[in-house]
Amino acid sequence: MPQAVVLGEALGAFLMEGVSVLVSSSDAGNRPALGRALGCRLSADRRMVTVYVAAVPCADLLAAIGQTGRIAVAVSKPSTHRSVQIKGQDARLVPCEADTADVIARKIDAFTEDVVGIGFTEALVRTLMDHDPADVVAVAFTPSGVFDQTPGPNAGNAIAP
Amino acid sequence: MTRPTNSNELTVDSIRDCLEGVIPAAIATSDADGTPNVSFLSQVHYVDSGRVALTYQFFNKTRANILANPIATVQLVDPATAVQYRLTLRYLHTETSGPLFESMKAKLAGIASHVGMQGVYHLLGADLYEVQRIEAVPGAALPPPVHKRGLLPAVRRSCEGMLACADLSELLDRALADLRDGFGIEHALVLMLDECAGRLYTVAAMGYSVSGVGSEVALGDGVIGVAARERTPIRVTHMTTDYAYSRAVRAGVADAGVDLPPVTEIPFPGLPEPHSQLAVPILAGPKLVGVLFVESPQEMRFCYDDEDALATVAAQLGAMILAFRQPGAPPEEQAEDGSVPADGTAAVIRHYAADDSVFIDHDYLIKGVAGAIFWKLARDYVRQGRTDFSNRELRLAPDIRLPDLAENLEARLILLQRRLAERCPFLGIEKTGRGRFRLIVQRPLALEDMA
Numbered sequence: 001m002p003q004a005v006v007l008g009e010a011l012g013a014f015l016m017e018g019v020s021v022l023v024s025s026s027d028a029g030n031r032p033a034l035g036r037a038l039g040c041r042l043s044a045d046r047r048m049v050t051v052y053v054a055a056v057p058c059a060d061l062l063a064a065i066g067q068t069g070r071i072a073v074a075v076s077k078p079s080t081h082r083s084v085q086i087k088g089q090d091a092r093l094v095p096c097e098a099d100t101a102d103v104i105a106r107k108i109d110a111f112t113e114d115v116v117g118i119g120f121t122e123a124l125v126r127t128l129m130d131h132d133p134a135d136v137v138a139v140a141f142t143p144s145g146v147f148d149q150t151p152g153p154n155a156g157n158a159i160a161p
Numbered sequence: 162m163t164r165p166t167n168s169n170e171l172t173v174d175s176i177r178d179c180l181e182g183v184i185p186a187a188i189a190t191s192d193a194d195g196t197p198n199v200s201f202l203s204q205v206h207y208v209d210s211g212r213v214a215l216t217y218q219f220f221n222k223t224r225a226n227i228l229a230n231p232i233a234t235v236q237l238v239d240p241a242t243a244v245q246y247r248l249t250l251r252y253l254h255t256e257t258s259g260p261l262f263e264s265m266k267a268k269l270a271g272i273a274s275h276v277g278m279q280g281v282y283h284l285l286g287a288d289l290y291e292v293q294r295i296e297a298v299p300g301a302a303l304p305p306p307v308h309k310r311g312l313l314p315a316v317r318r319s320c321e322g323m324l325a326c327a328d329l330s331e332l333l334d335r336a337l338a339d340l341r342d343g344f345g346i347e348h349a350l351v352l353m354l355d356e357c358a359g360r361l362y363t364v365a366a367m368g369y370s371v372s373g374v375g376s377e378v379a380l381g382d383g384v385i386g387v388a389a390r391e392r393t394p395i396r397v398t399h400m401t402t403d404y405a406y407s408r409a410v411r412a413g414v415a416d417a418g419v420d421l422p423p424v425t426e427i428p429f430p431g432l433p434e435p436h437s438q439l440a441v442p443i444l445a446g447p448k449l450v451g452v453l454f455v456e457s458p459q460e461m462r463f464c465y466d467d468e469d470a471l472a473t474v475a476a477q478l479g480a481m482i483l484a485f486r487q488p489g490a491p492p493e494e495q496a497e498d499g500s501v502p503a504d505g506t507a508a509v510i511r512h513y514a515a516d517d518s519v520f521i522d523h524d525y526l527i528k529g530v531a532g533a534i535f536w537k538l539a540r541d542y543v544r545q546g547r548t549d550f551s552n553r554e555l556r557l558a559p560d561i562r563l564p565d566l567a568e569n570l571e572a573r574l575i576l577l578q579r580r581l582a583e584r585c586p587f588l589g590i591e592k593t594g595r596g597r598f599r600l601i602v603q604r605p606l607a608l609e610d611m612a
Binding site for chain 1: 182185187188189190191193194195196198199200203219221223232233234235236238239240242243245246247249269277278281282297298300301302303312456461
């Protein structure tokens with residue numbers, strides 16, 4: 001079991017501000033699963049990441065997480081291409097906090113602002129992120145590795161958390 | 162609006178609009194131990210209804226994973242409706258050259274410059290994948306865009322229009338006019354292949370301030386040259402300098418005392434900053450005969466469906482070109498010569514044997530096979546007073562170096578005819594029947610052979 005890592009302040013800030021969040025896992029047969037998250041948050045002690053996904057469109061992803069607990073989360077800012085990937089092995093469903101809807105709303109606003117700035121329409125982004133609030137579930141994990149994902153030859157390299 | 166949830170019927174054909182690279186796709190893979198990895202894809206390329214190809218640009222984690230565990234999941238977004246699709250893929254193999262590789266490389270160059278990644282995105286290979294499953298992700302959707310133009314009706318009209326043409330010249334002009342009227346395309350060229358020189362020369366143009374007839378593009382140069390070399394459509398959806406045409410620079414050649422022919426380059430007429438370009442090879446039977454090229458100052462002007470439509474138009478064009486190459490009727494009795502007697506000061510026709518380039522009163526006209534044809538016509542006119550000629554005698558003339566019988570003599574004549582019409586008011590070529598034509602001369606000619 002790899003060492004759990006504590007995310008640094010800069011990375012923590014990017015996690016909150018970075019706007020596009022993709023989540024993957026793999027099932028017991030090592031088949032990869034993928035879904036788009038509505039938002040994410042870092043715990044106050046910076047030892048736990050929580051991602052929020054809509055359960056119906058992410059059924060395969062949640063099933064895989066349920067089987068293996070494996071998770072890889074890519075957080076990126078489309079306007080700058082900056083992207084990091086955070087991996088963990090203990091992902092599990094946790095109850096949503098009371099302010100989950102606010103966290104998601106802020107993330108979607110930030111995502112919308114960022115990609116409208118590079119030429120996409122607000123209607124497109126809002127439709128892409130549209131979801132049923134009752135369908136939202138929270139997946140929490142302890143980061144075990146952080147990787148550079150910005151396009152280029154260094155993508156995939158481990159970086160300091 | 163709710164999208165259908167029964168997605169059993171989806172094929173790659175159903176989701177081609179998601180494959181233009183407008184919204185980056187995501188890919189999830191897993192290594193042999195099951196550790197997942199998620200990253201972004203700049204391009205998911207359509208291969209056929211059951212396969213896609215992804216760009217291999219760096220040896221990164223995704224790449225290592227698919228070599229160890231060939232199953233991947235890709236998520237795509239329709240840029241118009243925001244519908245998301247999830248594809249289950251199985252890695253097949255990688256191609257590092259050839260048509261698929263070159264068409265992905267060109268498209269990637271456009272995408273890279275569009276997103277500010279020119280010089281970062283670099284194609285090492287085209288990774289081919291079998292698509293095992295496509296699922297529409299449940300969620301909201303915007304209404305699909307309304308298309309003002311139907312590509313299929315435009316293709317039909319274009320093919321029918323070409324069938325009605327009597328000769329190659331009319332065919333080329335008709336094909337371009339139908340691109341404008343049926344497809345709304347404003348800028349287009351037809352180039353023909355000079356097999357010996359490994360170059361393409363422009364025979365017909367639409368939508369440029371200078372026609373550029375006679376301008377040349379080398380095989381492998383720009384989208385036109387790559388489309389010809391690889392015999393595959395090459396399409397670029399954004400402005401990129403990677404596929405700009407290299408313009409021959411002829412600096413520092415002092416002509417004084419050096420017996421070199423002067424510059425014989427006709428400028429390529431293309432748009433200075435095309436944001437969309439599409440070049441489609443024209444094949445006659447198995448042989449490449451030319452390229453149909455269209456471009457636009459607008460981004461994303463040509464998509465997969467446009468590429469298919471123009472490939473169909475090019476196929477019809479190729480079939481018609483082949484039909485026009487069948488030998489014409491034998492020459493008839495000399496037709497009545499209706500030309501005006503040559504009058505005034507003599508025009509100096511200078512010919513350089515090295516490349517068959519021809520200058521009229523020091524202005525460059527044409528070179529190569531078309532230059533050799535003109536030189537023969539001019540000599541026969543001056544020495545024998547002949548004005549009427551047949552294609553057949555040109556094919557048999559020893560001083561015109563036609564590569565083989567399949568060589569498109571008609572296209573050379575059109576090139577010569579159009580260059581004369583643009584450059585030389587007192588000389589012209591006029592068709593007098595199938596496989597026959599007349600040289601119109603309105604000033605005396607003085608010949609200078611620089612052999």
